[in-house]
Amino acid sequence: MAKLTLNDVDFGGKRVFVRVDYNVPMKAQDGQMVITDTTRITATLPTLKHLMAQGAKLILAAHLGRPKGERVPTMSLAPVAVKLAELLGKPVAFANDCVGPEVDEAVAKLQPGDVLLLENVRYHAAETPKEPAAESRAFAEALAKHAEAYVNDAFGSAHRAHGSTAGVPEIVKARGGQCAAGFLMEKELKFLGEELESPARPFVVILGGAKVSDKIQVINTLLDKADALLIGGAMAYTFRLAEKKPVGVSLVEPDKVADAEAALAKARERGVRLLIPTDDIAATRVDTGEQDKKGRPIFRYDNPHAVPGEIGDTEAGLDIGPETAGTYAEVISQAKTVVWNGPMGLFEDARFAEGTLTVGRAVAAATQQGGAISIIGGGDSVTALNKAGLGDQVTWMSTGGGASLEFLEGKVLPGVAVLSDK
Numbered sequence: 001m002a003k004l005t006l007n008d009v010d011f012g013g014k015r016v017f018v019r020v021d022y023n024v025p026m027k028a029q030d031g032q033m034v035i036t037d038t039t040r041i042t043a044t045l046p047t048l049k050h051l052m053a054q055g056a057k058l059i060l061a062a063h064l065g066r067p068k069g070e071r072v073p074t075m076s077l078a079p080v081a082v083k084l085a086e087l088l089g090k091p092v093a094f095a096n097d098c099v100g101p102e103v104d105e106a107v108a109k110l111q112p113g114d115v116l117l118l119e120n121v122r123y124h125a126a127e128t129p130k131e132p133a134a135e136s137r138a139f140a141e142a143l144a145k146h147a148e149a150y151v152n153d154a155f156g157s158a159h160r161a162h163g164s165t166a167g168v169p170e171i172v173k174a175r176g177g178q179c180a181a182g183f184l185m186e187k188e189l190k191f192l193g194e195e196l197e198s199p200a201r202p203f204v205v206i207l208g209g210a211k212v213s214d215k216i217q218v219i220n221t222l223l224d225k226a227d228a229l230l231i232g233g234a235m236a237y238t239f240r241l242a243e244k245k246p247v248g249v250s251l252v253e254p255d256k257v258a259d260a261e262a263a264l265a266k267a268r269e270r271g272v273r274l275l276i277p278t279d280d281i282a283a284t285r286v287d288t289g290e291q292d293k294k295g296r297p298i299f300r301y302d303n304p305h306a307v308p309g310e311i312g313d314t315e316a317g318l319d320i321g322p323e324t325a326g327t328y329a330e331v332i333s334q335a336k337t338v339v340w341n342g343p344m345g346l347f348e349d350a351r352f353a354e355g356t357l358t359v360g361r362a363v364a365a366a367t368q369q370g371g372a373i374s375i376i377g378g379g380d381s382v383t384a385l386n387k388a389g390l391g392d393q394v395t396w397m398s399t400g401g402g403a404s405l406e407f408l409e410g411k412v413l414p415g416v417a418v419l420s421d422k
Helices: 045-054 078-088 101-108 134-143 163-174 183-197 212-222 235-242 254-270 322-333 354-368 380-387 402-408
Strands: 015-019 026-029 032-035 057-061 115-117 149-152 179-181 203-207 228-231 273-275 280-291 297-307 315-320 337-341 373-376
Touching: 015 045, 015 163, 032 078, 045 057, 045 078, 045 183, 078 115, 134 163, 149 163, 163 179, 179 183, 183 337, 183 373, 183 402, 203 212, 203 322, 212 235, 212 254, 212 337, 212 402, 228 235, 228 322, 235 254, 235 315, 254 273, 273 322, 297 315, 315 322, 315 354, 322 354, 337 354, 337 402, 354 373, 354 380, 373 380
Parallel strands: 015 057, 015 149, 057 115, 149 179, 203 228, 203 337, 228 273, 337 373
Antiparallel strands: 026 032, 280 297, 280 315
């Protein structure tokens, strides 16, 4: 069902609660947290400028990281307020909390066109309830206290039924207020929804990443639509197990082999080309004796080299090999619609990045030279494209991550469903 968008509503003079996705990457530098990628901030500027031009009073809410109800200084949105002011070219007020007297005071000072950014909503545990509760409702009521209208431009959080994504709009609607999709949200729904309802063919889907369990529902859904499905990343090795091929010490999910077998069978039944790597870049796995923050062993990978389909007992596959990369690039070159979600290997390590880069270059070429519609499903795929300087050569790069996956699966996203219908 079609939802209200910014062009359907006059927000002039109203206090508008705007849910944005400012969960931006940061790093400590000279004793301060510094934003390392402003993509998610700049993506919201068209929505904010539209509302400001109408004379709305903007109350922005977002989360950053997973503070789990605690005030974690490194997860404060204060640096975002500074960067947003710089990008907008006007002051942005910042409240040190998202509810309470300080927020009341800051909202009271807002004039038409002014912007207020609230502190991290996840500093309050009630923002992310495990189940509906009176405390969570009370928190949503407190967030919505001043809102006369609601706009969601945070597609990346739309799959969560949290206080700021579902609770606030429910309350605003109950008061008779309108709840609309921002420009970014509208585009996400267009490209991940409308464009894939009847995709131009050939329709090629590229899926990577670590786990079959993360993608199996997407695989099942898209096997009903795609002409070809290309598998990469560590999830490919679970498919290899399904074909009874040796995978050494590659990352696998033995309990998902049956799911991989079912997907292979469905592809055969429907005449879809489901391709898994025929060669790999493998390396010897060495236990460093160290552990990460979650207590898991940290491995080092030595002597990376191409192997033709069978991985040695002490080796792990960490990227698709050159033969596979060439095959995938050829399939992509014929496509008229491409969906890509997930890297082909451990692309953060330059030794295992070539497969992902080859796929990225092929998607860009299919778009620029072949006229294909290319939709990049958020997360690491977007990072890889930007790293390769190809981000502006595809049709759409989703800001969604998990939300993109769930939407592609055909799930109803709570943050979208709650918006007002046209």
